Amino acid sequence: MPDRSLLRDLPRLALLTLLGLLVLMPYIWMVAASLKPLDEIFRASLSLLPERFYAVENYGKVFAKVPVWRYLWNGVVVCGGILFFQLLFAVPAGYALAKLRFPGSGLAFGAVMLGLLVPYHVPALPLYVGFSQLGLLNSYTALIAPATISVFAIFLFRQFFKSLPDDLIHAARMDGLGEAEIVWRIVLPNAWPAATAFAIFSVVAHWNDLFWPLIVVNGPAHATPALGVLYFRSDEAGDDFGSLMAAAVLMTAPLVLAFLLAQRRFIEGIATTGLKG
DSSP, X not given: OOOHHHHXXXXXXXXXXXXXXXHHHHHHHHHHHTTSOHXXXXXXXXXXXXXXXXXHXXXXXXXXXXXXXXXXXHHHHHHHHHHHHHHHHHHHHHHHHHHOOOTTHHHHHHHHHHHTTSOTTTTHHXXXXXXXXXXXXXXXXXHXXXXXXXXXXXXXXXHHHHTSOHHHHHHHHHTTOOHHHIIIXXXXXXXXXXXXXXXXXXXXXXXXXXXXXXXXXOSGXXXXXXXXXXXXXXXXXXXXXXXXXXXXXXXXHHHHHHHHHHHHHHHHHHHHOOXXX
16 A cells, blocks of 8 residues: 555655756756757757767867866866855854854844845956956956855855854863864864855856856956857857757756755755844
8 A cells, every 4th residue: 555645745746846847957958959960959849869869079079179178177266266265254254143242243244134235246347447457367366356255155154053052162162162263173064064055056156157257257268167168159169059058068067966966965054054033
């Protein structure tokens, strides 16, 4: 006899599966298009399986015309550098706002909340002028520096640290640990779910970012994956959507792999990050 709880959950699981496939459909279509010749991509039928397997030609053109590994490496350096500095600043700031009492702490948290309302496009012009005057355009520094402080990360860690028991902090202080040691040796190891969740948000946002790299980068040497796909379309692919989809698959595959490896921690981090005041 089937499990009653399973039968009760079947409609919900079916609905979630349908919604998941709907969300994934653009990516599924992109992968399918990368395996087809151009004449099959624009047919009226919506068949995902190619009649003539064209992956070798599409992906071969990408590797022949595009410095794929250079773009991927640039993406790793930029996203890794941004994430490192974001955690370096956000973890102590979130801890201070959550567990320390100091004059102006409420105003500081209010400033963080206001910072969440400012689009990152707003400071683009003064940042560009500053990097230009310093001679730092077309460099990793110009790509990494503007994103090193994330108000979203500070808010996320502050909310997570609020849920940590104060007794844990008091016990660490009684053992003679300073505040910096408490942050990195006690608090951060207990915040890995939140750190993983934020890491996914950060890496996805900056890996796919086209706005800022398009402003400060003027060649393939420091181009990020999204900018590399744009260069490929402009210089080589043109209307060859099969090879263009193949390039997009290659540039997004590391994100998909990273999420699949970290999805458990990601979900745990989202579920355990409360909205405490």
